[in-house]
Amino acid sequence: MSVFEKESEDKQNGEQERYLQANNREFNSLFGYPNNSIKTSKYNAFNFLPMNLFEQFQRLANAYFLFLLFLQLIPQISSLAWYTTVVPLMVVLSITAVKDAIDDVKRHQNDNQVNSRSVLVLMDGRVVTDKWMNVQVGDIIKLENNQVVTADVLLLSSSEPYSLTYIETTELDGETNLKVKQAISVTSEMEDNLKLLSAFDGEVRCESPNNRLDRFTGILIYKGKNYVLDHDRLILRGCIIRNTDWCYGLVIFTGPDTKLMQNSGKSTFKRTHIDHLMNVLVLWIFLLLGSMCFVLAVGHCIWENKKGYYFQDFLPWKEYVSSSAVSAVLIFWSYFIILNTVVPISLYVSVEIIRLGNSFYINWDRRMFYELKNTPARACTTTLNEELGQVKYVFSDKTGTLTQNIMIFNKCSINGKFYGVVYDKNGQRVEVSEKTEKVDFSYNRLADPKFSFYDKTLVEAVKRGDRWVHLFFLSLSLCHTVIPEEKVEGELTYQAQSPDESALVTAARNFGFVFRSRTSETIMVVEMGETRIYQLLAILDFNNVRKRMSVIVRTPEDRVMLFCKGADTILCQLLHPSCRSIRDVTMEHLDDFASDGLRTLMVAYRELDNAFFQDWSRKHSEAYLSLENREDKISMVCEEIEKDLMLLGATAIDDKLQDGVPETIITLNKAKIKIWVLTGDKQETAVNIAYACNIFEDEMDGMFIVEGKDDETVRQELRSAREKMKPESLLESDPVNSYLTTNPRMPFKIPEEMPNGNYGLIINGCSLAYALEGNLELELLRTACMCKGVICCRMTPLQKAQVVELVKRYKKAVTLAIGDGANDVSMIKGM
Numbered sequence: 001m002s003v004f005e006k007e008s009e010d011k012q013n014g015e016q017e018r019y020l021q022a023n024n025r026e027f028n029s030l031f032g033y034p035n036n037s038i039k040t041s042k043y044n045a046f047n048f049l050p051m052n053l054f055e056q057f058q059r060l061a062n063a064y065f066l067f068l069l070f071l072q073l074i075p076q077i078s079s080l081a082w083y084t085t086v087v088p089l090m091v092v093l094s095i096t097a098v099k100d101a102i103d104d105v106k107r108h109q110n111d112n113q114v115n116s117r118s119v120l121v122l123m124d125g126r127v128v129t130d131k132w133m134n135v136q137v138g139d140i141i142k143l144e145n146n147q148v149v150t151a152d153v154l155l156l157s158s159s160e161p162y163s164l165t166y167i168e169t170t171e172l173d174g175e176t177n178l179k180v181k182q183a184i185s186v187t188s189e190m191e192d193n194l195k196l197l198s199a200f201d202g203e204v205r206c207e208s209p210n211n212r213l214d215r216f217t218g219i220l221i222y223k224g225k226n227y228v229l230d231h232d233r234l235i236l237r238g239c240i241i242r243n244t245d246w247c248y249g250l251v252i253f254t255g256p257d258t259k260l261m262q263n264s265g266k267s268t269f270k271r272t273h274i275d276h277l278m279n280v281l282v283l284w285i286f287l288l289l290g291s292m293c294f295v296l297a298v299g300h301c302i303w304e305n306k307k308g309y310y311f312q313d314f315l316p317w318k319e320y321v322s323s324s325a326v327s328a329v330l331i332f333w334s335y336f337i338i339l340n341t342v343v344p345i346s347l348y349v350s351v352e353i354i355r356l357g358n359s360f361y362i363n364w365d366r367r368m369f370y371e372l373k374n375t376p377a378r379a380c381t382t383t384l385n386e387e388l389g390q391v392k393y394v395f396s397d398k399t400g401t402l403t404q405n406i407m408i409f410n411k412c413s414i415n416g417k418f419y420g421v422v423y424d425k426n427g428q429r430v431e432v433s434e435k436t437e438k439v440d441f442s443y444n445r446l447a448d449p450k451f452s453f454y455d456k457t458l459v460e461a462v463k464r465g466d467r468w469v470h471l472f473f474l475s476l477s478l479c480h481t482v483i484p485e486e487k488v489e490g491e492l493t494y495q496a497q498s499p500d501e502s503a504l505v506t507a508a509r510n511f512g513f514v515f516r517s518r519t520s521e522t523i524m525v526v527e528m529g530e531t532r533i534y535q536l537l538a539i540l541d542f543n544n545v546r547k548r549m550s551v552i553v554r555t556p557e558d559r560v561m562l563f564c565k566g567a568d569t570i571l572c573q574l575l576h577p578s579c580r581s582i583r584d585v586t587m588e589h590l591d592d593f594a595s596d597g598l599r600t601l602m603v604a605y606r607e608l609d610n611a612f613f614q615d616w617s618r619k620h621s622e623a624y625l626s627l628e629n630r631e632d633k634i635s636m637v638c639e640e641i642e643k644d645l646m647l648l649g650a651t652a653i654d655d656k657l658q659d660g661v662p663e664t665i666i667t668l669n670k671a672k673i674k675i676w677v678l679t680g681d682k683q684e685t686a687v688n689i690a691y692a693c694n695i696f697e698d699e700m701d702g703m704f705i706v707e708g709k710d711d712e713t714v715r716q717e718l719r720s721a722r723e724k725m726k727p728e729s730l731l732e733s734d735p736v737n738s739y740l741t742t743n744p745r746m747p748f749k750i751p752e753e754m755p756n757g758n759y760g761l762i763i764n765g766c767s768l769a770y771a772l773e774g775n776l777e778l779e780l781l782r783t784a785c786m787c788k789g790v791i792c793c794r795m796t797p798l799q800k801a802q803v804v805e806l807v808k809r810y811k812k813a814v815t816l817a818i819g820d821g822a823n824d825v826s827m828i829k830g831m
Contacts, residue, residue, distance in 0.1 A: 016208060017205060017206070017207065017208060018033075018137075018204070018205070018206050018207065018208055018209070018218075018252070018253075019031065019203070019204070019205050020033075020137050020138045020203070020204050020252070021138055021201060021202070021203045021204075022138055022140060022200050022201055022202050022203075022204075022250050023122070023138065023139075023140060023198060023199075023200060023201060024138055024201065025136055025138060025139070027138070028136065028137050028138040029136075031137075033136070033137040033254065033257070034254055034255045034256055034257060035133060035134065035135070035136060035254060035255055036115075036132050036133055036134070036135040036136070036150065036151050036251075036254040036255045037111075037115045037132070037133035037255055038111060038114060038115065038255055038256065038261055039111055039256075040107050040110065040111055041104050041107040041108045041111060042104055042107070043100075043101070043104050048097075048101065048104075052096075052097050052100055052101075053093070053097075055100075056093055056096055056097070059275070059278075059279065059282075059348055060279045060282040060283060060286070061278075061282045061343055061344065061347065061348060062089070062092070062093065062348070064282070064286065064343050065088070065089045065340070065343070066089070068336070068337060068340050069086060069089065071333055071336065071337055072337055074333075088346075092346070092348065092349055095349055095352070096348070096349070096352060099352060099356070099382075103382070114132065115131065115132050115133040116131050116132070116133070117131065117132045117148070117150075118130070118131065118132075119131070119132055119135060119141055119142075119143075119150045120141060120142035120143075120144075121134075121135060121139055121140070121141050121142075122139070122140040122141070122142065122194065122197055122198060122248075124198075125194055125195065125198045126194065127142055127194065132150050132151075135150055135151055135251055135254060136251065136254065137251055137252065137253070137254055138250070138251060139250075139251045140156065140197055140198075140200070140248055140249070140250055140251075141153065141248070141249055141251060142246060142247075142248055143235075143241050143246065143247050143248075143249060144241065144245065144246050145241055145242070145243070145244055145245055145246070146240065146241065146242065147240070147241050148238065148239070148240055149167070149235050149236065149237050149238065149239045149240070149241065149249075150237065150251075151237050151251045151252075151253060151254045151255075151258055152234060152235070152236050152237050152251070152252050152253035152254075152257075152258045152259060153234070153235050153249025153250060153251050153252060154204065154220070154229065154233055154234060154249055154250040154252050155181050155182070155183040155187075155233055155234070155235055155247060155248075155249050156183055156187040156188070156190060156197070156200070156247075156248045156249055156250055157183050157187055157188045157189075157190050157191050157192065157197075157247065157248050158183065158188075158244055158246065158247035158248070159192070159244060159245035159246045159247065160243075160244055160245075161519075162182060162188070162519050162520055163182055163183035163185075163187075163188030163247075164180055164181070164182050164244075164483060165180070165181045165182070165183075165235065165241065165244045165247045166178045166179070166180055166181075166241070166242045166243040166244055166483070166495055167179050167180075167181060167235055167239040167240065167241060167242060168239060168240040168242050169236070169238075169239050170240070171238040171239070171240075171260070172213055172236060172238050172239065172259075172260060178242055178243070178495045178496075178497075179497050180481065180483045180495060180497065181232060181233065181234070181235055182232060182233070182520060183233065183247075184220070184227050184229075184233060185520065186220075186222060186223075186225075186227055187200070187202070187220075187222075190248075192246065192248065197248060200222075200250075201222075202220050202221065202222035202250070203220070203221040203222070204218055204219070204220055204221075204229070204250070204252065205218060205219050205221070206218025206219070206229065206252060209253055209256075209257035209258075209259075209262055210259070210262060211259060211262035212259070213236065213259055214231060215231055215631070216229065216230055216231040216233075216234045217229070217230065217630050217631075218230075218252075219625070226625065228624050228625055234252065235247075235249060236258065236259050236260060237253075237258040237259070237260045237261070238258075238260040243485070243495070272383065272384055272386060272387055273386075273387065273390060273814065274351065274386050278347060278348065278351070282343060282344075282347075285342060285343055285344075286343070288342070289336070289339055289342050289343065290336075292335070292339060292342075293332050293333075293335040293336050293339065294332065296331070296332075296335050297328045297329070297331050297332035297335065298328065300327065300328050300331045301324050301325060301327070301328035304324035304327050304328070305324040352382075355382045355383060355385050355386065356382050358379075358382075358385040358386065359379035359382045359385055360379075362377050362378075362379040362385065363376060363377060363378060363379055364376075365377055387814050388816075390814040391673055391814050391815065391816045392672075392673060392674065392811070392813035392814055392815065393673070393674050393675075393676065393807055393811070393813055393814075393815045393816070394668065394673055394674070394675045394676070394815075394816045394817075394818065395676050395678055395800070395803070395804055395807075395815065395816070395817045395818070395827060396675065396676070396677055396678070396817075396818045396819070397677075397678060397679060397818065397819035397820060397827075398677055398679035398681055398686060398689055401658070401818055401819055401820050402657060402658060402661050402677070402689060402693055403655040403656060403657055403658060403689065404655065404656045404657070404658055405499055405655065405820070406499060406655070406656060407499040407500050407502065407503035407599070407653045407654070407655055408452075408503060408653065408654045408656075409451075409453070409503050409504065409506065409507035409651065409652075409653055410596075410598055410652050410653060410654040411455075411593055411596075411598065411651075411652040412458070412472070412507075412649060412650065412651050412652060413585075413586050413589035413590070413593075413649045413650045413652075414458075414461075414468055414469050414472045414648065414649035415468035415469075415472075415582065415648065415649060416581075416582045416585040416586065416649075418589050418592070419455050419457060419458040419461075420453075420454075420455050420458075420652065421455060422436060422454045422455055432454050436454050437454070438452050438453065438454060439452075439453045439454060439455070439456055439458075439459050440459075441459075441510050443463075443512075444509075444510065444511075444512055444514075446492060446509065446514045446516075446526060447509065447510045448492070448506050448509060448510055451506055451507070451509075451510045453507075453510070458511065459511065462511050462512050462528075468648065468649075470513075470527075471605065471648055472603060472648045472649050473507075473508040473511050473512070473513040474508075474513055474525070474527065474563075475563040475565065475603050475605055475648060476504045476505060476507065476508035476513070476565075476603065476651075477505060477508040477509070477513040477514070477515045477525050478515075478523055478525065478534060478551055478553055478563050479549060479550065479551045479563040479564065479565050479603075480496070480501045480504065480505055480515075480549075480551075481496075481497055481501065481539070481541075481549075482494045482495065482496045482497075482501050482502065482505045482515065483495045483496075483518070484515060484516060484517055484518070486516075486517075492509070492514070492516070494506065494515075500599065500601070500653060503653050504565075504601075504651060504653070507651075512527065512528045512529075513525060513526075513527055513528075514526040514527075516531070518536070519536075520536070521535065521536055522534065522535055522536055523536055523553065532555075532556050533556065534553040534554065534555060534556070535553060535554040536551065536552075536553055537552040537553060537554055537560070537613070537617070538551070538552040538617070538620065539551050539552075540552075540638045540641075540642065542566070545635070545796070546566070546570070546635065546638070547566050547567040547569075547570045547680075548564055548565065548566025548567065548570050548571060548642070549564070549565060549566060550562055550563065550564040550565075550638070550641075550642055551563050552608070552613070552641075559607060560607070560608040560609075560610055560613050561605060561606070561607055561608070562605060562606045562607075562608055562641065562642070562645075563603075563604075563605050564603070564604050564605065564606075564642060564645055565601050565602065565603045565604075565651075566601060566602060567601070567602070567794075568587065568590055568600060568601075568602045568650065569794065571602040571604055571645065571647075572587070572602070574604070574642055574643050574644075574645050575604065575644075575645050575646075575647055576644045576645060576646055578646075579645075579646060579647040582647050583647055586602070586647060586649060586650050589650060590602075590650050590652075593650070593652035593685075594683070594685045594687075594688065595688060596652075596688065597654075597655075597685055597688035597689050597692060598652040598653060598654055598655075598685060599652070599653045599654075599655055599681060599685055600650055600651065600652055600653075600685065601650065601651045601653075602647070602649075602650050603647075603648045603649055603650065603651065604645035604646060604647050604648055605645065605646055605648055606641075606644060606645050606646060608641070613641075616637070616640060616641050619637050619640070620634070620637045620638075623636070623637045657689070657692060657693065661693050662692065662693050662694045665693050665694045665695055666694050669694070669788070674785070674787075674788065674789070674790070675695050675789055675790075676784070676789070676790040676791075676792065676803070677689075677690060677695065677789075677790070677791050677792065678792045678795055678799075678800045678803060678827065679791075679792070679793055679795060680765075680793070680794060680795055680796070681793055681794075683762060683764055683791075683793045683794065685793075686762075686791050686793040687762060687791055687793075690760075690789060690791050695760075695788075695789040695791070696760045696788075696789050696791075697758070699758070700757075700758045700759060700760055700788070701756075701757030701758050701759055702724060702725075702757070702759045702760075703759070703760045703761075703762065704717070704721035704724075704759065704760070704761050704762065704783075704787070705717075705762045705763075706718060706721075706761070706762070706763040706764075706767045706771070707763075707764055707766075707767055708767050708770065709766060709767070710770065711770040711773065711775075711776060714767050714770045714771050714776060715776055715779060717767075718771065718776070718779040718780060718783045719779065719783075721759075721761065721783050722779075722782060722783045722786065724759075725755035725756060725757070725759055725783075725786045725787075726753055726754070726755050726756060726786060729753060729782065735751070736750060736751070736753075736782070740778070748810075749810065749811065749812045750778070750781065750782065750785070750810045750811060752785075753782065753785065753786055754786075755786040755787075758788045759786065759787045759788060760787055760788060760789045760790070760791070761783065761784050761787040761789075761790045761791070762790075762791045762793070763780075763784075763790075763791070763792055763793075764792075764793050764794045765792070765793065765794035765795045765796060765799060766794065768780075768792060768795065768799055768803075769799070772799065772802050772803070772806070777806055778810070780806070781806055781807065781810055781811075785807075785811065797827070800827035801827050803827075804817055804827050
């Protein structure tokens with residue numbers, strides 16, 4: 001297929017696959033890709049008037065006065081001059097239009113400021129400064145430290161060893177920890193050689209623009225060879241380059257096609273509950289006005305019929321009045337005009353002014369000022385402020401929202417033995433405090449001085465060479481994506497994609513297994529003072545579906561080893577049958593960890609036969625090169641090797657609560673606001689955090705746990721909970737049950753149902769999958785809404801969004817979603 005045929009087909013069917021060539025604007029322009037300018041404003045000079053008037057006339061009062069104006073233009077019924085209506089209507093429309101225009105001018109100014117930012121672009125063999133808006137697909141741009149990324153770019157090379165680039169993705173997913181990107185070796189060799197970069201003519205075939213922040217699939221064709229591209233090679237618009245002097249990137253997506261803009265959504269005209277209420281009130285006023293006019297018209301008809309007809313010599317009818325009925329119809333509309341002041345057109349202006357004032361109060365509120373970061377509260381909109389006072393349900397993530405997302409290695413279980421508890425000389429358990437003696441890590445010159453641990457028996461096990469303890473910490477030092485920095489000899493710092501990883505690698509470091517450096521092919525670990533280099537054969541990434549991560553390495557002894565860490569619910573299913581006894585012991589330890597509110601992970605390994613690995617590696621490469629259903633194929637291949645694992649143990653990490661969270665939740669409870677925690681964490685961890693936050697209380701009348709593994713069990717658990725809270729809700733005479741029997745498919749609002757006490761509900765992701773199905777979702781909703789607090793654990797991002805949508809659909813309530821990570825985006829966008 002020729003380029004022109006492909007272009008025509010893409011325009012007809014929508015872009016199915018992106019095709020571009022580096023340093024070739026003429027070729028890339030054939031596909032009609034957009035430039036790099038963005039537009040977040042709603043209006044322009046041409047459409048402002050019609051669009052704004054259309055939005056304003058959705059308010060019934062405005063529409064009424066427009067209708068009134070047309071009536072006043074009819075001389076037969078007009079009793080007032082037309083300008084008596086036009087002037088107040090124009091004033092109201094103008095005030096609102098000016099406010100909307102000011103808001104949109106600010107958006108235009110922000111767009112212009114962003115589009116006019118400077119960027120270094122490679123043109124004709126030299127780097128020139130240009131505006132963001134002029135960047136096109138296929139351009140090669142230079143990005144420098146602390147600079148915002150211009151467009152979605154394929155990383156080609158960087159100043160750091162192995163072409164690594166550190167980025168901050170706060171604007172994309174709210175996460176402040178640094179992430180690492182790495183260029184493929186064939187382009188990293190170009191470094192900052194402008195001659196080589198200018199001559200680079202690689203072609204990229206990749207997926208069409210989409211809003212998946214964690215996914216990118218494509219192939220780079222260069223010098224007759226194909227190189228696989230994934231999201232680890234792509235730097236997204238909105239990221240900030242950190243700890244990297246410079247890097248070069250090939251522009252893949254620009255402007256509205258970038259993943260940042262794909263996630264922004266279109267500007268919509270939002271109407272609050274107050275707007276809806278005012279429309280309802282105005283509608284009732286219309287009915288009152290119509291009734292008054294009708295009564296007056298009927299009275300006029302009766303008078304004209306009985307009296308006025310005989311006084312035409314003194315009160316003659318107009319030539320267009322042929323009877324008393326016609327006169328009554330005309331007088332009806334005359335009264336409609338005369339009594340127009342009954343409709344309060346100024347009400348909308350008053351509400352707009354109040355909203356504007358409220359936004360200033362929010363910005364000036366000293367109690368909402370965050371001193372640590374010198375950040376005041378900021379009202380981003382003036383149209384939704386009053387909704388904050390009407391919130392009925394709060395949906396909150398746990399990690400990073402209720403907790404600080406600062407992880408500390410606290411306890412662990414290795415080969416069935418519990419570590420992390422301190423005992424005194426009498427064998428009595430001692431609570432750890434500031435006075436408790438810390439473990440001495442002075443024997444390890446590379447230990448992190450800020451790391452604290454109190455159980456000396458673990459250090460003793462490391463020193464005496466316990467095989468399982470050594471293998472456990474070796475797995476922690478190898479199974480991760482952390483990048484080390486050592487700007488001063490012996491002073492290691494770790495750049496991790498998650499605080500969990502940093503905490504685990506730091507723990508391994510202090511116990512003598514120091515992750516020192518990595519390349520794209522090797523990992524260097526200093527094991528008890530001895531430097532060993534492991535060949536990195538494969539990394540099987542973590543995601544929200546797999547809930548585990550694995551690395552495959554070749555040891556200096558030429559053994560092929562797989563190390564895996566992940567959620568206990570997943571790894572338990574992948575263990576070798578011989579691990580049954582140690583698994584049971586470890587699960588008891590995990591329950592103990594979770595009861596202390598700690599985050600847990602299981603750690604396992606497997607030694608691989610070399611021939612088996614070679615065969616698997618071939619399958620993995622084929623799946624990796626596939627452009628269609630690549631993720632599904634890779635997942636299937638990973639499952640072939642991540643089985644028959646040998647359990648090493650489990651880790652427990654402490655995540656402290658955010659300051660003021662318990663007090664805030666007590667206040668919200670007093671306001672009768674119900675709080676639901678939607679988290680992917682282990683059930684016991686989530687429950688203990690809920691108690692610490694005062695979402696659950698010891699004085700509660702009951703706690704219901706839904707953990708059924710089929711729809712019938714889940715139904716029974718939900719109904720038994722409802723039977724205890726409100727027995728009459730199960731009877732056929734119950735109003736909701738009666739309505740569902742007669743109108744099973746009609747949408748409706750479920751009324752508030754008052755339980756006979758304070759209760760809590762806990763449900764896991766597996767049971768939730770059944771409960772969210774059509775025939776059970778109302779059972780779940782009615783049961784959950786009777787509870788004071790709800791904990792949904794082991795959830796996927798999609799389930800979070802489904803729960804929020806369920807409450808909004810049937811409760812018609814104002815809801816608030818709070819989260820800090822990429823897995824919370826779908827929940828927040830469902831608001």
